[in-house]
Amino acid sequence: MEKLIIKYFAGEVTAEEAKRVREWALESDENMEIFVKEKNLRVVTMMPDIEASDSEADAFINLLREHDKKLQINITKPNYLRGWFIAVASVAAVALIILSISLSVFSNKNKNLNNQLVFIASQQLSYHENSTPYGVKGKVILPDSSVVYLNSGSSIYYPSKFLGENREVEFSGEGYFEVKENSAFPMKILLKNGMSVYVKGTTFNLSSYENDKSLSLLLISGSVSMLDSKSNELVKLLPKQKLLLDKTTSKISIIRPEDIQPTVGWKKGWLIFDETSMPDILKRLERWYGVNVVVKDSSVMTKTLTAKFREESLSQVLELMHRISLIDYTIKDSTATISSFFSR
Amino acid sequence: MSGNISRVDYTSDELFFRGLYKEYFHKAVYYANQYLNDYEASKEIVQEAFLTLWERREVLDFNQNIGAYLIKTIKNKCLNELRDNINKLQNVDSQKQTDLILNQRSLLDNTSSLIENKELSLQIKRTLENMPEKMRDVFIMNRDLELTYPQIAAKEGVSIKTVEYRISKALAMLRKNLAEWL
Structure with missing residues (x-):
């Protein structure tokens, strides 16, 4: 052999x-x-012991410079004409009107933001990044005293002081946002997939893990409107409504969950599955417990589970899933290996 | 030398990243491709990892082992990619899927990140230096020049069996000398 x-x-x-x-x-x-x-x-x-050539390295430096230029364009001109754009307005009744007005105000003012950038740089603005590794949750207080609770595997990147047109932060993962009201100075949350969320002062749960197939936004209070600029369609969210964006098809659906706990329960330490599919369950277990999950039999991936956990360990959770004939499992070091219940 | 860009024009950050790129680019693409089995995707992931580091350069500690950080970034990106691809191959191609599952298991193992370990690469260099010349030549042609066994055989004027033998001997010698790490 x-x-x-x-x-x-x-x-x-x-x-x-x-x-x-x-x-x-x-x-x-x-x-x-x-x-x-x-x-x-x-x-x-068998790792090749060769260096990249000078011309390859020069091409790489050019790429970095292009990349920086692109970033600046993204900061100065949010691209409203392509992809999705979410805006959150605090007054539900006039959300549509407010949205269209603020849009035109933003794009006009942004024209001279280039100078602003230079100004910011000369003030030696510092940036902070707060990340929670898998298995850890956290809380961040932003310079405007907005509060963000971070679920495991999330990160937020923000300046020491908010300057310019927006309170701008970069975000990935899952967060429960309590944004301080300031309608003249909206918060702009840049996501990894190029989308941005605009917020004037509201409470919501945003889940935008890079390795998730969908993005979800559950509004607790205030109002949200989402603009699909391709079809020029405006979708409005009311409190307790949840917007789901399927990243592969770009399809949006809005649901009104009977219970918001499965979405926001993580903040209080609840791990809740509500007819959750196995791929999602395993991804969440990886984040929650900071472990690697390996699946041996893909047949388990079609199963779903409804359950609620609070202080249970990973092995207790997996044991429960085993007891109800869902899976077989082994845990070794920080890796859980899942196989079909009938494999033995 | 490519005459177009004058060296003086680099900022110190650019100079640092230029060096990092020269040292790690080919190694990193090879590394990712060994687990993803997809050369284009590997190149993309490595490029992305460099850009991630570049964007984070303000908060990176350059006194730390940035190579190790780069490899870790690439490893995580590869694990995500693998997970997605394994799901996609469900009921499509079970052999390909099994292959990726085995790669995933290998990548999750700690020994997979050893490529930025300076002592280990020194040990590989030393082992190569102590090899019989013909064995080393054949090994390096295969590894660094990416020549196939028949190509090496034609170049060296020996049989393919001989090339096979020399490479397996070279690997056996490396395996013995690297036992401490793997």
Whole structure:
């Protein structure tokens, strides 16, 4: 077998032999260990010992400069004409009117923001980044005393002082925002997928993990409007309504969840699944407990679960899922391996 | 030398990143590709990781091992990509999916991040220096010049079996000398 493995990593095997090696690796933990060791030994020893050329390095520096320019354009001119744009206005009844007015005000004023940027730089503005690793939650107080609770695996990037047109922050992951009211000075939350959320003073839960298929925004108080600039359609959210954006299809749906606890319960330490699909459950367990989850049998991925946990450990959660015949599992170091309940 | 850009024009940040890029770019693309099995996606992820570091340069501590940080960033991005691809291959191509699951398991192992370990790369260099010349030449042609076994055989005027033998011997020697880490 050892000879076959070496041939396998050298890419010198037939499809049939490759299949045999893979099946062998999955047979037992010991085989897997040998496989992993051989694979990583191969990666380390076969690492090319060559530098990038001067011209490649110069092209890279050009890329960095282009990248910086693009960032500046993004800051000075939010691109309203492409993709999605969410605006949150505090007065529900006149949300539509306020939105259209503030939009035109923003884009006019932004024209001279270039100078502003230089001004900011010369003041030596410092930036802070607060991140919560998987398994940890946190709370951040922004310079305007707005409060953001961060769920595991989230990060927020903000200046020491808000200057310019907006209270601008960058955000990824899941956060419960309590934004201080200031309708003349909106908060702009830049997300990794290029979308921005505009807020004047309201409370909401925003979940925009990069590795999630959808983005969700649950409004607690105030009002939200979301503009699809392609179709020029304006979607309005009322308190307790939840907006879901499917990132792959760009489809938006609005639901009114009977219970908002499954969405915001994390803030109080609740881990709640409400007919949640297995891929979502496992992703959330990874974040919640700061572990890696490996799935051995993809057949488990079609299952769903409704359950509520508070102070349970990972093994207690997995044990419950085992007791109700959902999965089989093993935990070793910080990796949980999930297999089908019927695999044994 | 590409004459167009004059060296003097770099800021100190740019100079630092230029060096980082020269040292790590090819290594990092190779590294990502070993687990993703997708060269274009690997290049993209490495490029993205460099840009992430560049954007965060104000808050990075340059006294720390930035290479290790870069590799960690790439590793995380690869794990995300793998997870997505494994899901996508569900009921599509089970062999390809199994292959990626094995890669995922390997990447999750601590030994996968050893490529930025200076002592380890020194040990690899030393082992190569102590190899018989012919064995080393064949190994380096395969590793750094990415020549296939038949190409090396033709170049060296030996049989493919001989090339195979020399490379497996070279790997055995490396395996023995790196036992401490892996």
